[in-house]
Amino acid sequence: MQNIYDVTIIGGGPAGLYSAFYSGLRGLKTKLIESQQELGGKVLLYPEKLIWDVGGHPPVLGGQFVKQLVEQAKVFDPTILTGTKVDFVERQDDLFIIHTADGSLHYSKTILLAVGGGIINPQKLTLEGAEKYEMANLHYTVQSYQRFVNKDIIISGGGNAAIDWAVELSPLAKSITVIYRKEKLSAHEATIQEAINAGVKIECNTTITKLISNADKTAIQFVTCENAITKESIVRPIDEVIVSHGYNYEASLEFDQAIAIPKKDDYYFEGKATGETAQPGIFAAGDILSFEGKVNLLIGTFQDAANAVNSIKTYLEPDAYRYGMVSSHNDLFKEKNRAIIEERFAPVEN
Known part of the structure; x- marks a missing residue:
């Protein structure tokens, strides 16, 4: 059997990318699968549009924002597959088996759906x-x-x-x-x-x-x-x-009969603000997830991702702390912070 991952994220847009970063932060063995050749999701459609509504972030071009999201997603070295379409997901005992269009099988303890509105193709x-x-x-x-x-x-x-x-x-x-x-x-x-x-x-x-x-x-x-x-x-x-x-939206995956997740408006999955769905072991973040009080903006996407990953962590390790430690106190960043500070304040040679 291939490597078994703690979580496999399906979708490489903002929700999936931030989930990959946050799951690494929580010490989870992570794989991300994206159907398109490039990571970034819908933001890729507008690379030269300015994004203003991300908290604490100056206005940034969509293309640059995607680049930064990808860099952040790779901080903890997740396995990332692009150009790989997920066709089918089945449950086998305590594992999920993910079937992709190229005939490959991927094994995971949990799944995090971050597929937005599906695969986007222009009309x-x-x-x-x-x-x-x-x-x-x-x-x-x-x-x-x-x-x-x-x-x-x-x-x-x-x-x-x-x-x-x-x-x-x-x-x-x-x-x-x-x-x-x-x-x-x-x-x-x-x-x-x-x-x-x-x-x-x-x-x-x-x-x-x-x-x-x-x-x-x-x-x-x-x-x-x-x-x-x-x-x-x-x-x-x-x-x-x-x-x-406009765009055509193609549903990117199907589930076996043992996996039942209620849908809203024929596509978006009903769930909770914690990222949990009605199916144990399957979580969701971003546009694919529907719950009362949902914020359908990038800021809401990032909160969805953090909540879903925290839920995955406690699902796999019930005794784990519910929330990830903030970066300013997290030992995982000490070495990285030191390298950044040393580079920033390195003496300039004449």
Whole structure:
């Protein structure tokens, strides 16, 4: 049998990453399994958006925040698997057996679900040949503002994300046109007005019907847009195309019949603020967990993670102290603190 872990965390977003750190803090042998190739979860969708609402933390770009979360998660050297989709979980006596899509089996005494709303995939353009431009100038998220400087941009979508991108890119772009298939945008009115004030052109009842490549067929040079009311088609020269049609959420795992966890709204698991679910040995943190008083923000995610790990610790070791010792008094950090202080105050050579 393979190594048996104290806890296996399923999901590598903020909840899973902080759980990995905290479980190491509590001395638990930890594995984290993430279906995507990169750690970070939904924050990866907005790497250039500023995050303001983490206590005591200055505003930070999403991409940098993920980097810091990953570094923190690795402090106690957990086993981390990326690009590994969990398909099925079964219980066998006192162990959980986790089946992944590659045919591997993983063994764990407990499980911590941190899968958010499931595996997130953007809803893509269904136009023929669209996928070949994804490595060029067809985007489903904005990874870097720099490439949009002084560019003619078309954004397809009318929700909050689409209009947010229009507002944020408007000071940088040469021009921005937002097209939306419905009669009225679904974004917040204040954000729509902000986009209009910034010079963003908005066309409703309009969709992209064709992508036209440049001469060497490496990128999109023109798009054909059609108005559903007038049936008029317009061919527009563009530099960049952003598609913001929302996301598909795929449930990342199934359980055997012996594992019953009540669900809310057909997906989120009912549980407690302590991270416990109705199934002994299975805990949850982050968006996947529902309980009265839930805070659906990053600050709530971190509290969920700490509570779930503390519950796991006492589940495995009933005599263990309920809470982890704070870092300022924790022997685990003494050596690390000393190294950081020595580096910070090391004499500067002339």
